Amino acid sequence: MRKWSGGFQTHDMRPDVGVQCPRKSRGCTWKGDFRQIPFHENECMYGDAALLKELCRRMDQWEVMMQTREKDISLLKYNLNEVREALTEKQMEIDALTIEMNKM
DSSP states (O other), X not given: OEEOTTSOEESSOOTTOEEEOTTGGGTOOOEEEGGGXXXXXXXXXXXXXXXXXXXXXXXHHHHHHHHXXXXXXXXXXHHHHXXXXXXXXXXXXXXXXXXXXXXX
16 A cells, blocks of 8 residues: 555555545545545645635634724713713703702
8 A cells, every 4th residue: 555645545556546535534525536636635624724714714704803893892982971971961950950949
């Protein structure tokens, strides 16, 4: 049994020999002939490049989501501050009216 440098084991090196992906242990179920190896390796979702690409895609999504959340939090803080100021003004009006009523 010969071992191909990419990790595939075959009984001989004929191009029509059936092989499995060397990332089978990671979950890849691909099977094909020896000639398809380079094509599969470029697109295997269990390969290191594909995993890194997926990780980067997810990180980009998280960054966008975090930026959106930060904007939402800033807007909520601004709105809360506005409400606090309005509450303070109303409390001052209540206090003034209470004082005025007590004078009567």
